[in-house]
Amino acid sequence: MDGTPRIEAALQAALAGWERASGPPRLAAALRHAVFPGGARIRPRLCWAVAAACGADHPAAADAAAASIELMHCASLVHDDLPCFDDASTRRGKPSVHRAYGERLAVLAGDALIVLAFDVLARPRACPPDRLASLLRIVSHGVGMPHGIVAGQAWECEPRVVLADYQQAKTGALFAAATMAGAAATGADPEPWRLLGARLGEAYQVADDLRDVACDSAEIGKPTGRDAALGRPSAAGELGIAGALQRLEGLVAAAIGSIPPCPGRAALTEAMLVETQRLVPKELARRAA
Amino acid sequence: MDGTPRIEAALQAALAGWERASGPPRLAAALRHAVFPGGARIRPRLCWAVAAACGADHPAAADAAAASIELMHCASLVHDDLPCFDDASTRRGKPSVHRAYGERLAVLAGDALIVLAFDVLARPRACPPDRLASLLRIVSHGVGMPHGIVAGQAWECEPRVVLADYQQAKTGALFAAATMAGAAATGADPEPWRLLGARLGEAYQVADDLRDVACDSAEIGKPTGRDAALGRPSAAGELGIAGALQRLEGLVAAAIGSIPPCPGRAALTEAMLVETQRLVPKELARRAA
Numbered sequence: 001m002d003g004t005p006r007i008e009a010a011l012q013a014a015l016a017g018w019e020r021a022s023g024p025p026r027l028a029a030a031l032r033h034a035v036f037p038g039g040a041r042i043r044p045r046l047c048w049a050v051a052a053a054c055g056a057d058h059p060a061a062a063d064a065a066a067a068s069i070e071l072m073h074c075a076s077l078v079h080d081d082l083p084c085f086d087d088a089s090t091r092r093g094k095p096s097v098h099r100a101y102g103e104r105l106a107v108l109a110g111d112a113l114i115v116l117a118f119d120v121l122a123r124p125r126a127c128p129p130d131r132l133a134s135l136l137r138i139v140s141h142g143v144g145m146p147h148g149i150v151a152g153q154a155w156e157c158e159p160r161v162v163l164a165d166y167q168q169a170k171t172g173a174l175f176a177a178a179t180m181a182g183a184a185a186t187g188a189d190p191e192p193w194r195l196l197g198a199r200l201g202e203a204y205q206v207a208d209d210l211r212d213v214a215c216d217s218a219e220i221g222k223p224t225g226r227d228a229a230l231g232r233p234s235a236a237g238e239l240g241i242a243g244a245l246q247r248l249e250g251l252v253a254a255a256i257g258s259i260p261p262c263p264g265r266a267a268l269t270e271a272m273l274v275e276t277q278r279l280v281p282k283e284l285a286r287r288a289a
Numbered sequence: 290m291d292g293t294p295r296i297e298a299a300l301q302a303a304l305a306g307w308e309r310a311s312g313p314p315r316l317a318a319a320l321r322h323a324v325f326p327g328g329a330r331i332r333p334r335l336c337w338a339v340a341a342a343c344g345a346d347h348p349a350a351a352d353a354a355a356a357s358i359e360l361m362h363c364a365s366l367v368h369d370d371l372p373c374f375d376d377a378s379t380r381r382g383k384p385s386v387h388r389a390y391g392e393r394l395a396v397l398a399g400d401a402l403i404v405l406a407f408d409v410l411a412r413p414r415a416c417p418p419d420r421l422a423s424l425l426r427i428v429s430h431g432v433g434m435p436h437g438i439v440a441g442q443a444w445e446c447e448p449r450v451v452l453a454d455y456q457q458a459k460t461g462a463l464f465a466a467a468t469m470a471g472a473a474a475t476g477a478d479p480e481p482w483r484l485l486g487a488r489l490g491e492a493y494q495v496a497d498d499l500r501d502v503a504c505d506s507a508e509i510g511k512p513t514g515r516d517a518a519l520g521r522p523s524a525a526g527e528l529g530i531a532g533a534l535q536r537l538e539g540l541v542a543a544a545i546g547s548i549p550p551c552p553g554r555a556a557l558t559e560a561m562l563v564e565t566q567r568l569v570p571k572e573l574a575r576r577a578a
Contacts, residue, residue: 018434022454024447027446075400079400104442107368112439114404115437116429119426129418129421133411144401146307146309147312154316157394
């Protein structure tokens with residue numbers, strides 16, 4: 001699962017295309033702060049890997065799709081960190097956007113990143129016109145209502161939540177969008193790729209829950225113990241650490257088993273195996289063994 | 290300048306297309322609260338009027354464009370009302386979204402409306418594929434960086450601002466997007482329509498500044514005197530009431546004079562004259578006369 005240099009270049013180009021001396025400089029700086037340096041870039045790398053496996057005939061469309069997904073992810077982090085949600089002071093080892101630029105610019109930076117995530121799809125020479133509507137709707141479904149990541153976050157404001165539905169929306173939805181967008185960027189049918197992303201997303205969410213209870217904040221670059229402190233649904237809280245580890249393994253197996261037939265299926269399967277082995281926090285795996 | 294029933298129907302369809310029993314119900318309710326009942330729907334009516342003047346050959350595309358513009362406007366109101374910005378308790382005569390549903394759902398409702406504004410453009414049978422990229426980019430430019438309404442709002446976080454640039458971005462940009470999207474929805478070249486929207490947007494912003502200093506809050510359904518209280522740039526503050534009224538007249542004349550040649554030019558000019566006469570607050574016009 002590679003493509004990282006292309007993804008960084010696509011994100012740089014996405015922001016550069018919006019930067020003008022005549023725009024508000026602090027918002028421009030806040031956008032760069034939110035996007036660079038990145039985290040693991042898991043979603044866009046997944047998007048790119050699926051496009052490559054489908055035989056990316058139009059690399060610019062795969063770049064645009066990957067950048068779009070990552071920009072949505074960055075937007076969600078900026079807004080999730082706001083004082084009214086997680087009130088996180090750090091993110092990726094540096095101050096969160098609202099700590100660095102204030103709450104107003106953090107709200108606006110999140111908004112702007114959502115807009116940019118759609119803008120990149122429609123830039124000249126980005127997507128063939130006959131693929132644009134499909135890509136746009138895959139991204140909007142992954143983010144919007146009723147089952148996208150914004151809906152997932154909104155479940156935290158409801159009195160009653162089913163853990164699987166919450167995690168599917170909060171994380172699985174954008175992973176599913178990543179795999180589906182990778183396929184759609186090549187002109188392939190995106191639907192058979194939904195399950196791979198959805199299962200991987202659930203797996204990453206469970207892994208994130210585990211890190212939240214079992215790691216220290218220096219290790220992962222953001223505060224830990226937040227789920228319990230904020231009373232949020234959590235696999236580790238609901239199933240215990242051993243149960244959550246078991247669930248994680250099952251989800252990874254289901255994800256890899258769901259990879260549809262495609263020219264690069266063997267290589268993608270291998271890449272997924274390597275990638276998902278990194279999911280289990282080392283210390284936890286040692287303790288569980 | 291009509292099209293109101295079509296616009297309301299398009300907005301209803303936009304939200305209904307996202308509503309499922311399996312989605313978070315409070316966010317769904319917050320979205321409806323933000324969109325209905327509407328204000329004057331000036332931007333989507335303007336969009337529709339331009340499409341009609343260009344000879345709307347594809348009404349569904351004009352509906353989608355108009356709905357997209359209005360959803361962006363609604364999103365901006367929800368976020369502008371947040372405690373970190375205007376901290377407005379009322380909007381359109383009822384509680385602001387964050388007062389009714391809490392700050393977290395207000396952030397998410399704004400995010401979701403931005404996503405929905407793009408989603409409606411790509412729905413089946415909405416826009417012909419060869420018009421989608423143009424429409425998407427017109428909307429994203431009207432909202433994003435460096436000169437869209439998000440950038441306009443961000444100028445309030447900068448130490449120094451030029452009033453005309455600020456107002457052009459904060460209001461003019463989405464009006465320009467409205468006129469340009471109306472043209473693009475019919476397959477016409479959008480660029481000649483930019484000036485009409487930009488000038489009208491400035492005119493509405495000046496009128497809004499005037500209402501903020503000269504009307505009471507019951508009359509306009511939201512708190513007044515906010516610009517001065519928040520130290521925001523304002524035409525009425527900078528030019529005085531008489532100067533601002535003069536500027537408003539000049540902007541309206543420039544707007545109407547800029548209408549490009551098109552099949553429905555005469556009817557559009559007439560509609561613009563009627564519409565813009567409502568801009569000057571009656572009490573002010575009486576006092577100024």
